[in-house]
Amino acid sequence: MPRQKFLQIYSQLKQRIESGEYPVGQLLPSENTLIGEFDCSRNTVRRAISELVRDGYVQTRQGWGVCNIFQPIEHSSYTMGMIESFRETARRTGQTSTTRVVAFEPCTADESIAAQTGFPVGEELFALQRIHDLDGVARILNISYLRRSCMPGLTREIAEGSLYRYLEEELGMSIITSKRTFTVELATPQDRQWLDLGEYNCLAVVANQVYNSEGVMFEYTQSRHYPGSFRFQDNAVRRPEES
Amino acid sequence: MPRQKFLQIYSQLKQRIESGEYPVGQLLPSENTLIGEFDCSRNTVRRAISELVRDGYVQTRQGWGVCNIFQPIEHSSYTMGMIESFRETARRTGQTSTTRVVAFEPCTADESIAAQTGFPVGEELFALQRIHDLDGVARILNISYLRRSCMPGLTREIAEGSLYRYLEEELGMSIITSKRTFTVELATPQDRQWLDLGEYNCLAVVANQVYNSEGVMFEYTQSRHYPGSFRFQDNAVRRPEES
DNA sequence: GCCGATTTGTCCGTATGTATC
């Protein structure tokens, strides 16, 4: 259980919603009621609720209340709104996963790489390519560029394991922000070399820029997904008139 | 200019970041400094900053500061994190846009429709199909199901215009929450009938469940995009250990 | 249409905890 109070309240409310304790389409108890139940301040309850709004569990309306809009679909193979490693996703969905490194070499950012990744021209990088297998079938081709100055001791052997675990545990680098762009691209010969696309001639491509806790972009990864096992979710809340 | 203080501060900070007033990779002024500058409370500054974090402009770190991670790429043809109508998107990107209704008829949700849309079986709906043209080329096939009880007077003529404007202005229905799922699907004969896919044999499909202010899902729309003009953006922030 | 009770939205001030340097 998390130490922070607002996360405790958030978790409990979420669990109640998922378990059907609050009827769908109905109002949750009012903030004042929840204040009494959880013995906390109004702000703390409000923070928990705002996280539930962000996650698409509830919807609020001034003068009315907090409405449960949970629908238990969400059997996604890939979840949005958070940074999740390939391994974490596979574990959550109960699939076996393996990772193979098919390329690893130092390189320098030229104009083309810079334009694509956002690294400055001339930056010293590692180029890393990995294949992710789900239940024994190659499903994702990962093309990464890593800032060498952030991880000078990186080797192919380390990349074979969990890159993020290395960065966090060995280098004490906690990943904070990630900017993602999603597109659909025609398959390249390289895609076909590694992935069995079946009928598809396209891939779902997620371009990911990852920033460490110092605000330095240290990783650009293009994840090229077999379309059949790709899914992305998102919730949006409309603001009254936010230009 | 928005009336709310936190939005004013948010807008001003965002504009300064976009205009390069704060160096990229450097810290913004501390919260206490901003409190003095904007003559407000700590909470208000923090709220503005938290919105900037959500939008991928800055990143915060306890004990350190608020770091500018803005990168002026973002020339996307489709923006995430908010609910934007086709018309709004086209206007923003300077493209001409037209909408054609190619099908409009009442129907009832059967098992298949219910499973796909999330409407209950037996619900009375309108089935609506529209084509969106960008600069004269058909780019999006929209397949919608609308809850008839929420818009009993809807006609094909109204659907020819702006559906959302009708809902908001005529019915006083303000849209609040939208749940989106993105996938890549093989083109169907129907897709090929309406869209010129060129080399692609897939489409980018955005399934959208829209809730009105009463918490009732009133619209399910599947937007089937020509892949070449589709792009989706997202920012994610990793929490320390949020299970 | 008005009024009052309820509920969420905004904003303030303060105190304490925790991470960074």
Next chain:
DNA sequence: CGATACATACGGACAAATCGG
């Protein structure tokens, strides 16, 4: 260790929207 910075939490005040009488 101390100074600084962000993170969490509390309590209070008023505004704005909703709903029922």
